[in-house]
Amino acid sequence: MDTGSARRQQVVLALDQGTTSSRAILFDRSGTIGGIAQQAFAQHYPQPGWVEHDAGEIWQTQLAVARAVLRENDISAGQIVAVGLTNQRETTVLWDRATGEPLHRAIVWQDRRTAPLCEALAASGHAELFRQRTGLVLDAYFSGTKLKWLLDHIPGARQRAERGELAFGTIDSWLAWKLSAGRAHLTDPSNASRTLLFDIDRQCWDDELLALLDIPRAVLPQVADSSGMLATVDAAWLGGEIPLAAIAGDQQAATFGQACLAHGMAKNTYGTGCFLLMNTGERPIASRQRMLGTVGWRRQGQTTYLLEGSVFMGGAVVQWLRDGLGLISSADEIEALAASVPDNGGVYLVPAHVGLGAPYWDPYARGALLGMTRGTTRAHIARAALEAIAFQSAEVLQAMEADSGERLSELRVDGGAAGNDLLLQFQADLLGVPVVRPQITETTALGAAYLAGLAVGFWRDEAEIASLWRAERRFWPHLPAAQRDALLAGWRRAVQRSLNWAEAGRCPPV
Numbered sequence: 001m002d003t004g005s006a007r008r009q010q011v012v013l014a015l016d017q018g019t020t021s022s023r024a025i026l027f028d029r030s031g032t033i034g035g036i037a038q039q040a041f042a043q044h045y046p047q048p049g050w051v052e053h054d055a056g057e058i059w060q061t062q063l064a065v066a067r068a069v070l071r072e073n074d075i076s077a078g079q080i081v082a083v084g085l086t087n088q089r090e091t092t093v094l095w096d097r098a099t100g101e102p103l104h105r106a107i108v109w110q111d112r113r114t115a116p117l118c119e120a121l122a123a124s125g126h127a128e129l130f131r132q133r134t135g136l137v138l139d140a141y142f143s144g145t146k147l148k149w150l151l152d153h154i155p156g157a158r159q160r161a162e163r164g165e166l167a168f169g170t171i172d173s174w175l176a177w178k179l180s181a182g183r184a185h186l187t188d189p190s191n192a193s194r195t196l197l198f199d200i201d202r203q204c205w206d207d208e209l210l211a212l213l214d215i216p217r218a219v220l221p222q223v224a225d226s227s228g229m230l231a232t233v234d235a236a237w238l239g240g241e242i243p244l245a246a247i248a249g250d251q252q253a254a255t256f257g258q259a260c261l262a263h264g265m266a267k268n269t270y271g272t273g274c275f276l277l278m279n280t281g282e283r284p285i286a287s288r289q290r291m292l293g294t295v296g297w298r299r300q301g302q303t304t305y306l307l308e309g310s311v312f313m314g315g316a317v318v319q320w321l322r323d324g325l326g327l328i329s330s331a332d333e334i335e336a337l338a339a340s341v342p343d344n345g346g347v348y349l350v351p352a353h354v355g356l357g358a359p360y361w362d363p364y365a366r367g368a369l370l371g372m373t374r375g376t377t378r379a380h381i382a383r384a385a386l387e388a389i390a391f392q393s394a395e396v397l398q399a400m401e402a403d404s405g406e407r408l409s410e411l412r413v414d415g416g417a418a419g420n421d422l423l424l425q426f427q428a429d430l431l432g433v434p435v436v437r438p439q440i441t442e443t444t445a446l447g448a449a450y451l452a453g454l455a456v457g458f459w460r461d462e463a464e465i466a467s468l469w470r471a472e473r474r475f476w477p478h479l480p481a482a483q484r485d486a487l488l489a490g491w492r493r494a495v496q497r498s499l500n501w502a503e504a505g506r507c508p509p510v
Contacts, residue, residue, distance in 0.1 A: 012453045013069070013080045013242070014445035015062055017087045017171050018250065019108065019272070022061040024069040025442060027449040029458065031468040033442060035073035037065040044105060049112040052105035055093045058171065059178045063237060070238065077240030083179070083233055084246035084452030086253040086444050087171040089194045092146035094157065094219075095174070097167050100182055103154050106171070107146040114145035115363060126212060133199045133206050135284055135293025137361055141310075143170055144196030148213045161219040168219040170194070172247045176231055179244060184231035187221045189303065190252040193295040198223070200284050200295055203303065226252075226297035227451040246451035250444045251275045252296050254414060255306060257447030258438065259469040261462050264406040267443070268393055268427075270417035272319075273357070274311035276396045279304065280404055289399035290359045297451060307403055309358035309396030313351035315417040317385045320353065327378050335422050338383035346371040348494035349384040351392075356498070359399045366501035370494045389417065390427040391491040397431060410434045410474075414443040421475070429479035430488065439470040 011034055016023040022041065026034035039061040044052040070076070090109035095102045107113070118138045121127065127138045136142055147168050151158040160166050167177065173187045192198040192205075197215065199206040205220055224230050224247070231244040248256065251269060255277045258267040266278040277296070284293040284305040296306040313320075318334050321327040328334055350356075352365035369381065401407060410433055417423060418437055428435040440446055453459045 009079050010081050010458070011075060011079055012082050012084060012449040012458060013066065014084045014086065014449040014452070015066060015175065016250070016445040016448065017058060017062055017085070017175060019088045019091075019110075022058060022065050023445065024062070024065040025445040025449070026069055026073060026075060027446060027453075031440065031446060031450070033440065035069045035075070036442075037068035037072065039065050051108040051111045053091065053108055055095070055102040055106045055174055058106070059175065062175060066238060077235075077238045077242055080238070080242050081458050082243045082245035082452035082456045084248075084448030084450075085172055085175055085244065086248050086250050086448035087175065087191070089170060089191060089249040089251065090141060090143045090146070091171050092143040092150065092168070093171065093174040094147065094150045094154070094166055094168050095177075097165055097182075100177070103157060103166070104150055106174075107149065109141060109143075111146065112140045112363075114140040114149050117145050117148065121212070130196055130209065132286070133209060134193065134196055135200050135287075136194070136196055137290065137292065138196070139361065142194055142196045144209070144213050144215070147195075147215055147219075151215065158214070158216065162216040164218040166219050167221070169221050172249070173221045176244060176247065179233045179237060180231040181234040181236065184244070185221045186224045186230060186247070188226040188247040189223055189295040189298045190226055190249040191247065192223045194249060200293060200305070203298075225299060225301065227299045227455045229455060243456060245453075245455035246448050248297055248448055248451055251277055251308065252294070252306065253447035253451070254444040255279065255447065256297060256450055257443035257445070258412045258414065259466045260412060261466055264404065264408070265412070266397065266400070266408055267412040267414065269443075270314050270389065270413060270415035270423070272314060272316045274314035274389060274393050274396075276309045276311075276393055276400070277306045278400045278404060278406070278408075280307055281305065285403055287403045289403050290361055291396070291399055291403055292358070299451070299454065307400050309400060311389075311392040311396065312354050312357045314389050314392070315415070317349070317351040317388060318417070320351070321382065321385055327381060334382050334386060335420050337379050338386050339422050341377070341379045341383055344384045344387055345376060345380040346373070346490075347376055347380045347384040348491055349381065349388045350494050350498040351385070351388050352498045352501075356495070358396050360495070360499065362499050364500050364502040365498045368494060368498040368501075370497060371490075386420065386423045387426055389423060390430050391488070393427060394430040394488065408433050410436050412436050412438065414438065414441045424475045428475040428477045430484060432477050432481070432484065434477070435475040437472045437475075439472045
């Protein structure tokens with residue numbers, strides 16, 4: 001093979017460890033996908049509000065798909081210039097350093113068992129300290145209180161952690177440990193910033209927050225750059241030693257993969273939930289609108305910060321219409337059904353089935369379907385469900401614009417529901433700016449690949465990354481401002497009806 005052919009055969013391997021499946025994707029120098037393998041794993045619900053994963057199964061599925069994508073595409077370890085790792089964030093693992101075995105199932109980001117602890121900390125006046133240091137609201141979503149729960153409930157765990165016998169990590173740390181055969185216990189700032197333990201200004205673990213949660217510093221991973229020569233994938237796994245050259249949480253990786261590399265650029269991922277992130281540059285913004293300040297990535301010691309708004313029910317509302325109500329038989333039916341009526345007929349669906357995320361952060365909100373008349377049909381409800389996804393995202397983006405002082409010029413989108421043209425057109429109409437769908441929608445894995453490739457010189461710089469991004473379609477706004485404002489006003493009235501619904505009975509958040 002000539003040198004040019006060999007060069008074209010070089011690839012970056014992205015390991016994309018998600019909430020329901022593990023995936024491995026190959027990318028070539030043009031950012032094009034060269035192969036995908038995927039494997040689902042079990043979800044465990046030991047009691048209401050609790051969600052767990054088997055960390056051993058996560059490792060086995062991630063290794064299996066990495067091997068499969070190489071085998072199926074005839075790629076050897078020698079052709080992989082680097083591995084990039086991206087992960088479901090906040091999911092918490094505690095394991096034995098000597099044996100490499102977890103002490104408990106991983107506690108998943110969706111798990112709400114520590115909500116009472118968060119309420120107690122807030123009642124004691126600590127919420128503002130956590131917000132100032134970490135950029136986060138005090139919520140069970142994040143991993144610090146999950147780690148405290150493990151140390152509190154596993155006999156002898158805190159004492160063993162103090163002696164340095166145990167290791168804590170989010171899924172990135174767990175996989176880096178396994179990939180390196182136990183030689184690397186590390187994370188990156190994008191994941192560390194989701195723990196409630198990390199000072200995002202000083203870029204270090206915070207002793208005062210550790211003390212509040214009674215977490216020994218000895219259990220924590222080293223915080224390395226998101227892009228760099230972080231560790232070495234052991235030769236036993238993929239047939240040769242390969243640099244592990246990137247780690248980034250999934251939403252930060254997707255922001256990088258969408259080439260939102262300049263101040264003020266933003267992306268929205270329409271998945272089970274919606275995750276809207278805006279690049280705020282070299283300094284974190286202290287949100288006045290209950291957004292999250294978070295680290296995007298750190299390269300060559302330089303940190304890029306993001307504002308984030310999390311919507312808990314995005315595409316999940318379509319799943320609910322299918323599985324809970326039987327309104328549709330498959331998710332892809334909803335667009336045609338919703339398009340069969342010209343508007344929502346005055347119907348609003350607030351999908352607060354598991355509470356509301358940003359900007360409300362109300363665990364006691366509950367779902368509401370409002371504005372129905374005798375003329376309401378299943379098509380109106382389907383349209384209201386799609387519109388709810390866009391309404392929630394619009395509120396988050398408006399809050400971000402208020403925080404940042406930046407007016408968005410366009411919104412880049414990805415995720416499963418981004419294939420729905422009606423949704424994206426309505427989103428553009430609500431925002432008054434173009435919504436842009438890229439040619440490559442596997443942006444989470446692509447971002448991890450880009451961060452890894454930059455570390456080893458596979459790509460030159462961020463300018464080259466930006467040049468590789470291509471739009472598949474732009475959705476231009478055409479709704480008159482008065483009509484847009486009326487729709488948003490109706491949405492806000494509907495949201496007000498759903499807030500604090502379960503408060504009187506103090507029902508636990510789920």
